[in-house]
Amino acid sequence: METPRERAEKLREEIRKHDYHYYVLDQPLISDAEYDRLFRELVELEQAYPDLVTPDSPTQRVGGEVLKGFTPVQHRVPLLSLDNAFNERELRDFNRRLKERLGDEAVAYVCELKIDGVSIALVYQDGVLMSGATRGDGIVGEDVTANIRTIKSLPLRLTYPLPRVEVRGEVYMPKEAFARLNREREDRGEKTFANPRNAAAGSIRQLDPKVTAGRTLGLLVYDILHLEGKEIDSQRETLEFLSELGFPVDRNFRWCASLDEVLEYCEEWQGRRHELPYEIDGVVVKLNSLPARQLLGATAKSPRWAIAYKFPAEEKETKIVAIELN
Ligand SMILES: NC(=O)c1c(N)nc(OC2CCCC2)nc1O[C@@H]1CCC[C@@H]1O
Numbered sequence: 001m002e003t004p005r006e007r008a009e010k011l012r013e014e015i016r017k018h019d020y021h022y023y024v025l026d027q028p029l030i031s032d033a034e035y036d037r038l039f040r041e042l043v044e045l046e047q048a049y050p051d052l053v054t055p056d057s058p059t060q061r062v063g064g065e066v067l068k069g070f071t072p073v074q075h076r077v078p079l080l081s082l083d084n085a086f087n088e089r090e091l092r093d094f095n096r097r098l099k100e101r102l103g104d105e106a107v108a109y110v111c112e113l114k115i116d117g118v119s120i121a122l123v124y125q126d127g128v129l130m131s132g133a134t135r136g137d138g139i140v141g142e143d144v145t146a147n148i149r150t151i152k153s154l155p156l157r158l159t160y161p162l163p164r165v166e167v168r169g170e171v172y173m174p175k176e177a178f179a180r181l182n183r184e185r186e187d188r189g190e191k192t193f194a195n196p197r198n199a200a201a202g203s204i205r206q207l208d209p210k211v212t213a214g215r216t217l218g219l220l221v222y223d224i225l226h227l228e229g230k231e232i233d234s235q236r237e238t239l240e241f242l243s244e245l246g247f248p249v250d251r252n253f254r255w256c257a258s259l260d261e262v263l264e265y266c267e268e269w270q271g272r273r274h275e276l277p278y279e280i281d282g283v284v285v286k287l288n289s290l291p292a293r294q295l296l297g298a299t300a301k302s303p304r305w306a307i308a309y310k311f312p313a314e315e316k317e318t319k320i321v322a323i324e325l326n
Contacts, residue, residue, distance in 0.1 A: 108256065118135075
């Protein structure tokens with residue numbers, strides 16, 4: 001016979017697995033009704049035995065208190081921004097500068113869709129989420145831990161207990177959720193958000209986590225800022241490892257052997273961006289080799305080993321506004 005603690009642990013593991021399949025893989029294994037039954041059993045067990053509650057329990061995603069303000073957080077490593085390239089020539093200049101600095105070493109890239117959201121830094125200790133902070137000015141951000149915990153695709157516990165790992169990703173609002181939120185706000189006579197990026201930024205910087213919990217937000221992780229207990233030497237390995245740890249990773253990334261392949265990727269996704277459930281404003285082109293990145297380093301603002309190729313702004317479908325001619 002299981003003790004309540006064993007039962008609670010088993011339920012947490014089970015629910016964590018279903019959260020991953022539902023919110024990260026979008027491939028649920030059980031029905032919503034069955035999931036709700038598991039969740040309700042855990043809530044009731046934790047109510048009966050309050051000392052069983054752990055911070056990584058799926059029942060602890062929506063915090064209690066409303067904050068007075070956000071605590072400033074100094075990032076361990078500065079959260080860099082990106083230089084932009086707006087056309088093929090600027091991408092070729094970037095590639096040439098890299099090759100000049102690296103000598104004839106083979107230069108391979110990884111291209112990632114540039115999610116149009118808000119940058120977030122996450123810290124995990126022994127596999128458990130400790131904190132989440134906005135980028136801020138790159139050095140100091142805001143502690144938004146209570147709010148990011150409400151994002152269902154964000155793991156509260158990793159698949160294995162690395163001593164310490166700090167990762168970076170983008171919090172975004174899916175296009176559908178953005179449209180729905182603006183309709184609701186319009187119906188309430190409230191100001192609407194200009195774009196999903198602003199809606200995500202506004203949702204993640206709520207003082208009341210319950211408001212954030214009511215907004216549909218997604219997370220896609222793309223960088224490891226600090227890692228203990230594992231050696232990794234390429235961006236491709238980084239993305240695969242982040243996935244293994246249980247993070248949501250955008251699977252549309254592509255390893256590119258040359259700049260020509262980078263240009264093909266940029267061209268392909270400029271035409272396919274409407275297929276995605278979230279907005280992208282370009283492609284992030286990254287040198288794949290981590291040791292080679294060390295040779296290049298970064299300026300105060302941005303790395304020399306990555307660049308953002310920005311898509312030309314989409315001509316917004318002009319809304320025909322009926323003009324009352326009195
Ligand atoms: N928005 C993104 O999808 C994205 C990405 N997939 N990858 C990076 O890697 C950068 C981060 C620092 C060095 C490389 N940055 C991204 O977004 C940046 C963060 C800050 C400005 C851009 O939005």
